[in-house]
Amino acid sequence: MGVLSQYIERPVVEGGAAIATVQVSLIRPVTEAVKPPRALWVPFPLGRPLGPPNRPDIQSDVLRQTLELVDQPSGPALVDYPDNYEDDISAEEGWSCPVTFPTAEPKTESDALRAQLRTEVQLLRPWFDEGLRNRGRTTMGVSGKGVDAISxxxxILVSFSLDADMTVPDGYNEPMPKLLRYLISDIRAFYSEAAISKPGAMFPSPDDLEEWFFLETIAGDVFYQVRERLVSADILVLIANGLDDDEIDGRLALLAGTTSATAEERLRQPGISRELLKAAAEDFKVGDAGRFSRSFVPMTMRDRRSERASFADAK
Structure with missing residues (x-):
């Protein structure tokens, strides 16, 4: 964005638009390196450039101070937003989900796992509906279906993760496996919007919300299972293209030694469909190997599946 701002501010004779630009900065070192014409650095976490949720006073103030930068002469100008809202942010540390899930390990049988997920959905749905009434909007729907199709x-994810027979119902925007990326967006939206919808409750930090989803919910563990299937397909494609084990670990952002330790097992793993291998091969051709698997589990949570049991006990 900073580089684009520089281009926009160029004189028309130099190919620009001669329009003043402003922007909000969340990562100061990056902004200092790029040197955009005018930027307001804010002390908020990634994903919350305007400040804490449900604080329109702070959010409107950030917008006001950002727009006021347009009066600054051509920079680069990097202005710090007053860091005096620390109490508002630190108060979020006391967040907890409004729902207490039954303590259970994810089942390995398809029907039992689906039953666990239906229980989660039933417990979360009233809070999702409450949030929808209060906010008047939801980010669900990118898959082509809404909240009534969450189960x-x-x-679909359970069938994919367990290699069960899978027939995708009509009504979705994309076929499998492309549909996966839209499903994860809608499922994460449902869980997150339900979890933050208790009136008067503190909002979680983005890290708290990720830990809750991936370490405490059954759906989070299914995401890990799906990622393993996708990584298997990526590894097979990269092996077929002649990459060695270390190169594959690096290309897929895996822990060192992962490919060498699991390659034989993955080569024998059933359920890696022709369609999935084709999608992985297409990603490899454009230099984007591992795109599906990277999108399923954030980098910060990628190697933390083993913490699920201890995390639940600590809670």
């Missing part, structure tokens, strides 16, 4: 979306 169906989870069923």
């Amino acid at each position: 169906e979306m989870l069923d």
